[in-house]
Amino acid sequence: MTVQQDLANLQKLQELDLKTIDIRKELEDIPAHIEDVRQNVETIRIILQKEQKRLEDAEGWKSDKEKEISLQSDLLSKSKGKLQAARNEKENKAAQREIDTIKKNISDQEKELMELMEAIEQYRIAIDEHKKEFAELEEQLKATEDEGKARMDEINATLSETDGGRKSLTQLITPQTLRLYERVQRKLGTAIVQITEPICSGCNFGMLPQKFIELQRGETLISCPQCLRIMVYTGEPIIDNGPIDEE
Ligand SMILES: [Zn+2]
Numbered sequence: 317m318t319v320q321q322d323l324a325n326l327q328k329l330q331e332l333d334l335k336t337i338d339i340r341k342e343l344e345d346i347p348a349h350i351e352d353v354r355q356n357v358e359t360i361r362i363i364l365q366k367e368q369k370r371l372e373d374a375e376g377w378k379s380d381k382e383k384e385i386s387l388q389s390d391l392l393s394k395s396k397g398k399l400q401a402a403r404n405e406k407e408n409k410a411a412q413r414e415i416d417t418i419k420k421n422i423s424d425q426e427k428e429l430m431e432l433m434e435a436i437e438q439y440r441i442a443i444d445e446h447k448k449e450f451a452e453l454e455e456q457l458k459a460t461e462d463e464g465k466a467r468m469d470e471i472n473a474t475l476s477e478t479d480g481g482r483k484s485l486t487q488l489i490t491p492q493t494l495r496l497y498e499r500v501q502r503k504l505g506t507a508i509v510q511i512t513e514p515i516c517s518g519c520n521f522g523m524l525p526q527k528f529i530e531l532q533r534g535e536t537l538i539s540c541p542q543c544l545r546i547m548v549y550t551g552e553p554i555i556d557n558g559p560i561d562e563e
Pocket residue numbers: 516517518519520521540541542543544545
């Protein structure tokens with residue numbers, strides 16, 4: 317394989333790689349995107365669990381309060397009975413005091429019960445909202461997964477097509493040159509630079525005049541000393557006066 321053939325094939329390879337660089341990136345990004353949506357679903361799931369627990373606790377307290385109020389109501393009936401049965405002023409006063417205390421108790425408990433019921437109502441509203449949001453996000457996740465999978469299949473199909481062409485192309489390139497290309501391509505995204513002046517168009521490195529003449533001759537493979545990109549001379553063809561040192 318001559319240097320000229322290598323350079324021609326490397327340029328074709330570069331063109332092919334640039335065409336697939338975006339879809340390769342896209343292919344890598346799809347699983348991360350799906351994971352993001354899955355995390356959102358997970359976040360809402362955790363919020364919902366906490367809210368359900370809070371609701372259960374509040375309902376437990378509510379039930380306790382109701383039992384307590386019912387108990388106090390029984391006590392109140394008994395005290396009312398005592399009041400009716402009071403035989404003297406002293407018993408009457410004692411029963412009345414008992415009744416007042418119990419009524420105060422019941423009133424306090426009822427106030428707390430009301431607050432609990434309001435809280436429960438708020439929790440239920442929040443849970444309903446988050447359930448709705450959860451269902452929507454789950455749907456979104458399902459759609460994202462389906463779309464992602466379809467897109468990945470599509471990209472993989474395209475890649476296996478181009479990879480076939482790529483493989484046969486790489487077989488036409490000197491292995492050592494191909495390795496250099498692959499290394500620079502992976503690192504910098506482009507491994508071939510077209511040169512018309514003695515400056516690397518990849519990194520602006522100024523070439524030695526001697527090297528530039530060598531490049532123009534196209535007999536040796538020239539790689540930029542700074543960025544390692546492989547240089548291809550695309551300026552005016554030069555009139556070859558033979559090697560400089562023969563003058
Ligand atoms: Zn360079």
